[in-house]
Amino acid sequence: MVFLRGKVLVIGDTCVGKSSLCQVLSSDGGIYPKNYSSTIMTELIIKQVQLTENNDTVELFLYDSSGKAIYFENCKETWLNADMIVLVFDLSNKESFGHVKFWYEKAKETFLYDKPIIGCVIGNKSDLSSVVNQANIKQMSDSMNMKYFECSAKENQNVMDPFKYLASEYVKKYNENIKKFKQIIE
Amino acid sequence: MLDIPLARTGAYVSFATSNDENHPASNVLDGNSSTFWVTTGLLPQSIIISFPNVVNLKKIKITIFKVQNLIIEKSMKPRAKDFDIVTEKSFKNDNHYVQESEIEFGHNFQARHLKFTISEAYDSFVGIQHILAVFG
Ligand SMILES: Nc1nc2c(ncn2[C@@H]2O[C@H](COP(=O)(O)OP(=O)(O)OP(=O)(O)O)[C@@H](O)[C@H]2O)c(=O)[nH]1
Ligand SMILES: [Mg+2]
Numbered sequence A: 001m002v003f004l005r006g007k008v009l010v011i012g013d014t015c016v017g018k019s020s021l022c023q024v025l026s027s028d029g030g031i032y033p034k035n036y037s038s039t040i041m042t043e044l045i046i047k048q049v050q051l052t053e054n055n056d057t058v059e060l061f062l063y064d065s066s067g068k069a070i071y072f073e074n075c076k077e078t079w080l081n082a083d084m085i086v087l088v089f090d091l092s093n094k095e096s097f098g099h100v101k102f103w104y105e106k107a108k109e110t111f112l113y114d115k116p117i118i119g120c121v122i123g124n125k126s127d128l129s130s131v132v133n134q135a136n137i138k139q140m141s142d143s144m145n146m147k148y149f150e151c152s153a154k155e156n157q158n159v160m161d162p163f164k165y166l167a168s169e170y171v172k173k174y175n176e177n178i179k180k181f182k183q184i185i186e
Numbered sequence B: 001m002l003d004i005p006l007a008r009t010g011a012y013v014s015f016a017t018s019n020d021e022n023h024p025a026s027n028v029l030d031g032n033s034s035t036f037w038v039t040t041g042l043l044p045q046s047i048i049i050s051f052p053n054v055v056n057l058k059k060i061k062i063t064i065f066k067v068q069n070l071i072i073e074k075s076m077k078p079r080a081k082d083f084d085i086v087t088e089k090s091f092k093n094d095n096h097y098v099q100e101s102e103i104e105f106g107h108n109f110q111a112r113h114l115k116f117t118i119s120e121a122y123d124s125f126v127g128i129q130h131i132l133a134v135f136g
Helices: A018-026 A069-077 A094-098 A100-109 A134-143 A160-185 B025-029
Strands: A003-011 A042-050 A057-065 A084-090 A118-124 A147-151 B012-016 B045-065 B067-075 B084-090 B099-104 B110-121 B127-135
Touching: A003 A018, A003 A100, A003 A160, A018 A042, A018 A057, A018 A118, A042 A160, A057 A160, A084 A094, A084 A100, A084 A160, A094 A100, A094 A134, A118 A134, A118 A160, A134 A147, A147 A160, A160 B045, A160 B127, B012 B025, B025 B045, B025 B127, B045 B067, B067 B099, B084 B099, B110 B127
Parallel strands: A003 A057, A003 A084, A084 A118, A118 A147
Antiparallel strands: A042 A057, B012 B045, B045 B099, B045 B110, B045 B127, B067 B084, B067 B110
16 A cells, blocks of 8 residues: 655646546536636646555546647646646547657656556547547557546546546655665565 | 654654655654655655754764655754755756765754755656764
């Protein structure tokens, strides 16, 4: 049983639903902001994720970043020392999918040295009809070594799953680090 | 003197930002090479070692994993507050060996508390195996 904390970057184009996902997640489905309110720079949302296996808890520090270009440079400064990334696009907006790789590359620059990236891709707004080809999504997620999730913040559909996944990968990494330290001192 | 575990001199950990009960902060003082303190995520991470009274220190030796930047501060106050920076150290990334560092304090170095802050790291979780001291 461990209690870990990790910094998660939530990034992607403007209006894909990053803030909506974070709000729905942190309120356990209680709050879905009906009106769009553009995120200014970065907003911090803290969410504890309980894992059933071993009773581990991970407190995720979600850095909900604006997708607007004018805030980009300032946002990037808040990305330092991140542990995980969530790349969000809008299933009803092809362009937002096309930009996922861009966000990934930018986030990657802030992961120094050989620190491995734990992350996932979220196709949001699954309640709308998708205009993005499933095979393309798979190919892109695979190329970044990331698991793909589909959800709807609006309908509170599958919102918890990607964050549970991140939390469990983070715990896995923690246990691996401890194992590595033990090997080194042996 | 380096060989005596600090815990046996009355020194103790008075504060730590991470506490996994299987790898507690007190492990850095126990002199046991197979135990260590692990941080449980986010930066910075700090640990404060307190002595029962003001001590004269010649040097300390620290062995760590995956630390990039370490800040060492001291306080002379009975309570652990009003810290002053003593030194800052950078480390190279190493996947196969512990990172070792000896810090010489020079003459007449006194402290009641030492604070070690990991401000930058090469990984999400870092470890401290030992903090050893040579008294003056
Ligand atoms: N249909 C539908 N609309 C959604 C969903 N999630 C968010 N929206 C809407 O999409 C718009 C943008 O949502 P936000 O969460 O503010 O988007 P964002 O990615 O945070 O945008 P920036 O802060 O500008 O980067 C809002 O009008 C939301 O109501 C969803 O799952 N389905
Ligand atoms: Mg937003």
